[in-house]
Amino acid sequence: MNLIPLSFAVLLIIAVGILFRKNRKIHIPVMLLAFVCDMSLVLYIEFSRKAVEQVISGLPSALLAFHVATSLIVVLLYLALIISGVQIVKGKTNRLLWHRQLATAFLIGRMINFVTSLYIN
Numbered sequence: 001m002n003l004i005p006l007s008f009a010v011l012l013i014i015a016v017g018i019l020f021r022k023n024r025k026i027h028i029p030v031m032l033l034a035f036v037c038d039m040s041l042v043l044y045i046e047f048s049r050k051a052v053e054q055v056i057s058g059l060p061s062a063l064l065a066f067h068v069a070t071s072l073i074v075v076l077l078y079l080a081l082i083i084s085g086v087q088i089v090k091g092k093t094n095r096l097l098w099h100r101q102l103a104t105a106f107l108i109g110r111m112i113n114f115v116t117s118l119y120i121n
């Protein structure tokens with residue numbers, strides 16, 4: 001199954017969430033939707049193609065190893081964004097800078113993830 005259109009659709013959802021980053025009522029549900037979609041994609045790929053096992057056990061191409069590593073980092077950044085986002089909602093406004101910096105790293109990682117996915121067969 002070609003998952004690239006789905007992955008691109010999640011990028012569009014993330015773009016909407018960024019456009020509405022100052023509007024919590026829109027930003028938070030949209031980003032959580034992107035998270036659920038991306039986790040479903042990652043789990044589907046892992047169970048259908050054993051992506052992590054291919055990297056650990058075989059001799060993966062450098063690109064596949066890089067792509068899988070980037071994907072794992074993106075998952076960790078999602079979790080850090082959710083944690084820092086919840087802290088901001090609870091009133092710890094000093095977490096905003098942290099959230100923004102994590103978001104920058106996340107966006108770079110998610111775009112690298114998409115671009116590298118185009119070159120993996």
Ligand code: HEM
Pocket residue numbers: 018021022023024027028031032034078081082084085086088089096097099100103106107
């Ligand atoms: C991929 C996930 C996410 C990304 C890329 C992201 C990105 C951002 C960015 C760039 C801002 C603006 C920061 C600033 O103006 O300095 C922001 C604000 C915020 N984010 Fe997120 N975010 C994500 C997920 C979440 C989640 C899951 C939550 C809550 C659980 C959350 C809660 C907030 C809050 C409360 C603000 C402050 C909004 C305001 O200005 O009042 N974010 N986010």
